[in-house]
Amino acid sequence: NAGVMQNPRHLVRRRGQEARLRCSPMKGHSHVYWYRQLPEEGLKFMVYLQKENIIDESGMPKERFSAEFPKEGPSILRIQQVVRGDSAAYFCASSRGDLYEQYFGPGTRLTVT
């Protein structure tokens, strides 16, 4: 009865490197949401995906950030050329539909040095 899985749990990157965050939804869930929690701030929506489709990316920064949820495999949030301001906890959540409860993974804590 695995929940939402995220890896890695902690990721350290130097400025300019790429960060790849992975999320495997709960069994039976085909909807994936990504949220970011910046220090001293609340949780902010980034992107919503279903298999092979980006449904809503209204919360994604315009540059350097991308997300995918392929037919096979986990959802991936990619951050290119990371900067210190990208340091945050990134949470993935999955649900069985648009307005159902979202179950969160343990998060990936990204530190940019």
Added chain:
Amino acid sequence: AQKVTQAQTEISVVEKEDVTLDCVYETRDTTYYLFWYKQPPSGELVFLIRRNSFDEQNEISGRYSWNFQKSTSSFNFTITASQVVDSAVYFCALSEEGSSNTGKLIFGQGTTLQVKP
């Protein structure tokens, strides 16, 4: 525009006290959903409750209870006989059903609850 306000930044109580966490929301939709999540010191987010806008009945689950009042746009959360393990950050969140909304959660800033032994 949608918004969730948790005016209490931090609350400190002594074990066995009752505590209420406030949540006020703003939305133009007639159909929406409200949620509470708990974030313990370990960092994960734990789902506590989901309530739709047409169900104003209060809910009780063990020591937890929720009071939903549409007239005041509030969805408050009460912990009865608090325990040290209740120490966490609690987030209230809103999701709207309108055509342009896709279930994304709008979170409040969170309330940090510290329960002292």
